[in-house]
Amino acid sequence: MSTKTSTLMTWHKDKRVDDGIMRHPADSMACNFILSMLIPGPNGPGDAIDTYLQPLIEELKELWEVGIETYDASARKNFKLHVSLLWTINDFPAYVNLSGWSTKGKLACPCCNKNTSSTRLTNGKKQCYMGHRRYLPHNHKWRNDKKSFDGTEERRLSPHMRSGIEILNQVRDLEGLQLSKDSKKRKKISHENRNDNWNKKIIFFELPYWKSLLLRHNLDVMHIEKNTCDNIMGTIMNVKVKTKDTI
Ligand SMILES: [Zn+2]
Numbered sequence: 001m002s003t004k005t006s007t008l009m010t011w012h013k014d015k016r017v018d019d020g021i022m023r024h025p026a027d028s029m030a031c032n033f034i035l036s037m038l039i040p041g042p043n044g045p046g047d048a049i050d051t052y053l054q055p056l057i058e059e060l061k062e063l064w065e066v067g068i069e070t071y072d073a074s075a076r077k078n079f080k081l082h083v084s085l086l087w088t089i090n091d092f093p094a095y096v097n098l099s100g101w102s103t104k105g106k107l108a109c110p111c112c113n114k115n116t117s118s119t120r121l122t123n124g125k126k127q128c129y130m131g132h133r134r135y136l137p138h139n140h141k142w143r144n145d146k147k148s149f150d151g152t153e154e155r156r157l158s159p160h161m162r163s164g165i166e167i168l169n170q171v172r173d174l175e176g177l178q179l180s181k182d183s184k185k186r187k188k189i190s191h192e193n194r195n196d197n198w199n200k201k202i203i204f205f206e207l208p209y210w211k212s213l214l215l216r217h218n219l220d221v222m223h224i225e226k227n228t229c230d231n232i233m234g235t236i237m238n239v240k241v242k243t244k245d246t247i
Contacts, residue, residue, distance in 0.1 A: 010074060030214045032086055048179040049097050050203040057203050060085050064208065085207060087215050091223040098204075099217045100171060102197040110217065114196055115159035123247045134158045164211035171201040 012026045025031040045052055063083035070081035088098045096103045101110040106127055109116040117131030133143055133154035143154045162170075177187060177200055191197055204210045234242030 010072070030086065032089075045097075046181045047097055047100075047199055048181055050179055050200070053203050057206050060207055084209055085204070087213065087218055088204075089218045089220050091220060095217060095219065096199065098202065100174075100198055100200045100202045102191065102199050105191065105197065107191070107197040110197075111161065112159045113162050131156070164213055164216060168201075168205060168211050170196060171198050171205075174198060174201040177201070 016024075016026060018027075022028065040049070060083065063081075067080040067082040069078055071077075072079050090098055092103055095101070095110060099110055101113075102108070103110065106118040106120070107114060107116045108118070108127065109129065116129065117134065118127050118129050120126070121128055130150060131154070133140075133149065134156045135158045136143055136154075138157070142148070146153060174189075178185060179200060189199055204216070210216065230242065231244055233239070235244045237243075238245070
């Protein structure tokens with residue numbers, strides 16, 4: 001870790017004024033500042049990535065439990081540094097490999113979990129994810145606005161955010177499942193029977209603090225911005241193949 005990073009860390013702990021005003025990412029409930037990158041190619045391990053993450057998880061466990069002797073340049077002395085993994089940052093396709101929640105089908109949203117709101121389009125045959133008025137305040141006027149939306153009023157509350165402990169409970173029975181890209185070796189998980197979209201219990205749960213984290217998996221803004229922009233442009237410019245305005 002660089003001197004700059006350690007000074008920044010201690011500054012936020014000792015000097016930052018906690019007055020409820022948001023001025024810096026460090027004022028939020030969770031903030032992020034260290035990144036390392038991993039980009040698997042087309043022959044990447046998919047769900048079996050957990051096998052390759054084993055050495056990393058071992059090292060992270062040691063860094064959390066035992067810690068490592070580190071020099072603090074601002075205080076000019078050694079101290080025992082303990083390290084925790086805050087979360088993963090990934091695009092939507094990689095979300096399934098890192099979180100274990102399948103991002104396909106009618107329950108594609110990992111946050112809405114079993115309460116994902118979806119409809120299969122009669123003509124397009126695609127799954128689409130509507131019902132976002134659920135997130136509005138209960139008395140918001142758009143909730144009653146049938147005409148501008150899909151002809152319905154929205155009365156449902158937003159789904160609650162699942163804690164790590166709840167998720168651990170949902171994946172309990174997937175412990176020790178053989179992870180492989182090879183369809184002959186892989187045990188096929190029927191999501192119909194499970195009533196959820198879990199493919200596996202991820203290796204990150206071996207970290208003692210993983211179930212207590214506020215955020216575990218985050219989507220990177222870059223891909224979403226690009227895809228959203230592509231879809232809007234493709235639709236308003238009526239670009240062949242790219243437009244979403246189909247029958
Ligand atoms: Zn959702």
